[in-house]
Amino acid sequence: MQLMFLLEQVVNGLVLGGYYLLIALGLSLIFSVGGVVNLAHGAFYALGAYISLEIGKRLGFVSAVALSPVVVGMLGVLFERFLLRRFYTADPILSLLVTFGLAMVAEQVIRIVWGAAPLPASIPQELKGAIIIGDFLFSRYRLTLLAIVIVVLAAIWLLLHKTSFGSVVRAGIQRPDMVAALGIRLQPYMTTIVALGVGTAALGGALFAPITIVHPAMGAEIITAAFVVVVIGGLGSFWGVVLAAILVGVVRGVTIHFLPPAGEASMYVLMILVLLLRPRGLLGERIEKFE
Amino acid sequence: MTRIDRRQVLKTGAAFAGGSALGFPAIGRAQANVIKIGHLTPLTGFLGALGAYAQLGLKMAEEEINKAGGVLGRPLEVMSEDSVNPATASTKAQRMLEQNGATVLLGEINSASAKTIMQVAARNKRLFMSIGARSDVLRGKDCNRYTFHVDIPVTVMVNAAGQALLREGLVKGKRIFSITSDYLFGHDLAKAAKNFYAANGGTQVGDELVATDATDFSPYLLKVRQAKPDLVSTNLGGNQVTNFVKQYAEFGLPFPIAGFNLNTADAWAAGEGNLSGIWPTVWHHDLDIPASKTFVADFAKKYGKPPENHAWIEYVTLKIMAQAMAETKSTDTDTLIAYFEKEPQFDLLKARKGYFRSWDHQLMQEAYPFTVKPKGQAKDQWDFLKLGAAVPAADQPLEVLAPTKEQSECKM
Numbered sequence: 001m002q003l004m005f006l007l008e009q010v011v012n013g014l015v016l017g018g019y020y021l022l023i024a025l026g027l028s029l030i031f032s033v034g035g036v037v038n039l040a041h042g043a044f045y046a047l048g049a050y051i052s053l054e055i056g057k058r059l060g061f062v063s064a065v066a067l068s069p070v071v072v073g074m075l076g077v078l079f080e081r082f083l084l085r086r087f088y089t090a091d092p093i094l095s096l097l098v099t100f101g102l103a104m105v106a107e108q109v110i111r112i113v114w115g116a117a118p119l120p121a122s123i124p125q126e127l128k129g130a131i132i133i134g135d136f137l138f139s140r141y142r143l144t145l146l147a148i149v150i151v152v153l154a155a156i157w158l159l160l161h162k163t164s165f166g167s168v169v170r171a172g173i174q175r176p177d178m179v180a181a182l183g184i185r186l187q188p189y190m191t192t193i194v195a196l197g198v199g200t201a202a203l204g205g206a207l208f209a210p211i212t213i214v215h216p217a218m219g220a221e222i223i224t225a226a227f228v229v230v231v232i233g234g235l236g237s238f239w240g241v242v243l244a245a246i247l248v249g250v251v252r253g254v255t256i257h258f259l260p261p262a263g264e265a266s267m268y269v270l271m272i273l274v275l276l277l278r279p280r281g282l283l284g285e286r287i288e289k290f291e
Numbered sequence: 292m293t294r295i296d297r298r299q300v301l302k303t304g305a306a307f308a309g310g311s312a313l314g315f316p317a318i319g320r321a322q323a324n325v326i327k328i329g330h331l332t333p334l335t336g337f338l339g340a341l342g343a344y345a346q347l348g349l350k351m352a353e354e355e356i357n358k359a360g361g362v363l364g365r366p367l368e369v370m371s372e373d374s375v376n377p378a379t380a381s382t383k384a385q386r387m388l389e390q391n392g393a394t395v396l397l398g399e400i401n402s403a404s405a406k407t408i409m410q411v412a413a414r415n416k417r418l419f420m421s422i423g424a425r426s427d428v429l430r431g432k433d434c435n436r437y438t439f440h441v442d443i444p445v446t447v448m449v450n451a452a453g454q455a456l457l458r459e460g461l462v463k464g465k466r467i468f469s470i471t472s473d474y475l476f477g478h479d480l481a482k483a484a485k486n487f488y489a490a491n492g493g494t495q496v497g498d499e500l501v502a503t504d505a506t507d508f509s510p511y512l513l514k515v516r517q518a519k520p521d522l523v524s525t526n527l528g529g530n531q532v533t534n535f536v537k538q539y540a541e542f543g544l545p546f547p548i549a550g551f552n553l554n555t556a557d558a559w560a561a562g563e564g565n566l567s568g569i570w571p572t573v574w575h576h577d578l579d580i581p582a583s584k585t586f587v588a589d590f591a592k593k594y595g596k597p598p599e600n601h602a603w604i605e606y607v608t609l610k611i612m613a614q615a616m617a618e619t620k621s622t623d624t625d626t627l628i629a630y631f632e633k634e635p636q637f638d639l640l641k642a643r644k645g646y647f648r649s650w651d652h653q654l655m656q657e658a659y660p661f662t663v664k665p666k667g668q669a670k671d672q673w674d675f676l677k678l679g680a681a682v683p684a685a686d687q688p689l690e691v692l693a694p695t696k697e698q699s700e701c702k703m
Contacts, residue, residue, distance in 0.1 A: 005517050013508050019507070116334070116343030117599075118533060118560035120672060122540075129543035137516055138508070211541050212506045213533040213560055215340055221506060230602045256499075256510035260471050263510065264502035 001063025008136050009257045015142050018149035021245035022204035023222055024229035025156065025238075026197025032236040033186075033193050033261045034088050037100040040079070041201055041226060042219030043106035048072050049209040049218060051116055053121055061124045063145030065148075065206045072202030073195040076209050080194035085187070103219060110216040113139050118215035152200060157238060159196075169193060173236050232274045234284020243282055301648035309492040316567065324359075325368040326622055328353075328609070329393030331380055331408060332423070334373035337503050337529040338400045338555050341601045345400065345423060346371055347594055348602030351611035362616045369609075374404050381407035388415050394622045397608060400529075400601065402426035402476040412437040418624050420609050423601050425552070426479040427694065432654045434701035437624070440630060441608050441650040443573050445476070447658055449483040449551045450692040451682050453491070455660035456549055459569065461522045463492040467518035468546075470511055470535065472528045473500040480526035480551050488524075496520055501531065508538045516544060525550035533560045540565040556599040558676060566663050566675065573639065573658055574603045575678050597673050603640065611637045642681060643689065651701040655689040657681040 004016030056064035087095035127141045160166035255266035332342035374380035387393040397420035399405040405424035412419035413435040471481040548568040576597040590598040636644040645656035660679040669675040
């Protein structure tokens with residue numbers, strides 16, 4: 001019986017991994033391509049949640065989840081064009097400061113526009129409740145969420161590995177100078193990657209609004225966890241981030257099973273262990289420009 | 292004509308912006324005559340939403356008092372800042388007294404931060420009105436002569452909701468699973484809850500601690516399901532309650548839930564159909580008392596939404612403080628303490644007036660259990676709590692739900 005309980009936590013951790021993944025994947029992509037740690041990533045997650053509530057009030061839940069990432073993706077284009085672009089080759093400390101500042105500005109803007117009090121949000125009636133498969137209990141909503149994450153994941157993988165767009169992006173991660181020598185401008189690719197990255201974060205915000213509290217600081221709460229996932233997974237590795245997100249979800253679940261007060265600390269312990277044993281992260285690749 | 296260097300302007304501007312962000316004391320507002328009040332409350336973090344309401348209520352009281360001619364013919368000036376965390380709260384409190392000329396300190400919701408401000412107040416021998424912090428230990432073991440406590444302590448919260456739980460038959464002979472917030476307030480609440488269940492024949496089959504920054508409760512919900520309790524009892528704070536009830540509804544677990552702490556803002560944030568169970572509160576905006584209704588109407592007119600319990604409590608606290616200064620014709624700490632210790636009665640916009648107990652400085656007042664209105668009965672998004680009758684009942688003394696002098700460890 002104990003074993004079943006533990007297994008249930010493992011399975012639940014897998015599902016939870018999808019949540020971390022939506023936020024961490026964009027962070028990793030932007031980091032890999034631009035060399036910029038986007039500390040404002042959480043702000044786009046929060047905006048995704050708030051904008052989805054606005055759209056949801058008018059057009060319903062499905063439109064909200066579909067459109068909110070598009071709106072935030074467009075904000076991402078502006079963000080890349082007017083701000084981030086200036087910092088790709090600059091001292092990393094500058095981009096850290098700028099994105100950190102932007103995160104604070106965004107949080108205050110949310111506070112001014114939507115107020116400091118949290119906003120209510122609910123799961124649509126059809127997706128409420130639990131499904132019992134075998135002995136395991138699943139939230140119907142989270143299973144739906146997992147399916148969406150898998151579709152998004154597959155789409156991004158195909159985009160990066162099966163299209164000419166992806167070839168340029170991957171080449172740009174490894175050898176930007178070579179790409180430039182071939183006469184390809186990386187800038188439009190970078191704009192797209194940033195839009196895609198913050199768009200997936202916004203999707204995370206829209207999907208999580210009905211099950212977590214929607215308040216101005218929600219972005220700041222998620223950014224650390226997302227960053228931990230990226231570090232554990234390793235730079236530049238698509239599957240590293242996927243693996244790390246799942247691992248963080250599972251380790252957290254198992255920790256809460258045995259030692260609940262340590263639940264939130266578990267991911268940091270995991271990160272320290274990984275960094276000690278494999279400083280480059282689980283599946284991190286050797287990237288010349290970061291060495 | 293001298294040309295001003297654009298860069299120089301930018302630099303100066305940035306220096307100013309930086310300075311104000313770091314909370315440099317305001318220069319050029321040195322009006323000798325004003326009574327300065329230092330106010331600290333969390334505006335960020337898991338209690339930030341409550342702190343925002345606290346500021347609104349306090350501001351409204353400040354404006355009303357100044358409109359009516361201030362206190363002792365002097366205007367009040369409230370300096371309000373984000374207390375951030377216990378360490379920062381203490382630093383800011385010290386600075387407000389030492390450099391900004393605050394006469395009294397008030398505010399706080401976070402019990403851990405209130406504790407550090409209480410120490411600052413005692414060290415500086417100045418009055419601190421601890422408004423929204425509810426831990427028993429603050430008015431128990433950690434009590435001091437310079438601090439007065441406005442909000443109901445956790446023992447009262449447990450007893451208020453507990454009476455309703457007993458009536459519903461959810462305690463005696465039942466298996467109870469507790470989930471507790473892992474900080475000062477949560478631990479305190481869990482202790483009071485444990486005593487309550489033990490005294491009334493309930494068995495705790497689990498008590499799990501949750502970090503205050505946890506946003507996902509799914510592993511805990513699985514443990515609840517595995518334990519199959521008769522009642523899920525929560526000792527959570529701030530955002531956690533909202534996250535918990537949203538996810539409890541998401542997983543659709545069949546066990547009834549109750550909790551010993553839920554602020555109205557957290558209930559509003561849960562969204563329709565997500566909240567259930569029995570909870571306590573200190574005040575609610577649909578209370579059927581004329582003075583309360585006037586306050587609610589004025590607040591709604593000013594801010595476009597009804598006041599939350601933290602807005603109410605800050606409002607009445609500043610009014611109490613103004614009344615105390617007016618009646619004693621003094622802002623002197625010892626004079627004010629002596630005045631409050633005489634146990635004068637204050638209007639709290641409730642059916643019964645309240646007073647600060649002289650020996651632990653705790654405000655004695657009515658509390659209320661509440662449940663959730665059935666679906667479709669709410670008039671608007673603010674209206675889904677169903678307030679129960681005030682406790683203690685009208686024929687009982689206000690002190691019956693609070694710890695007695697024998698139970699309390701407070702020695703001043």
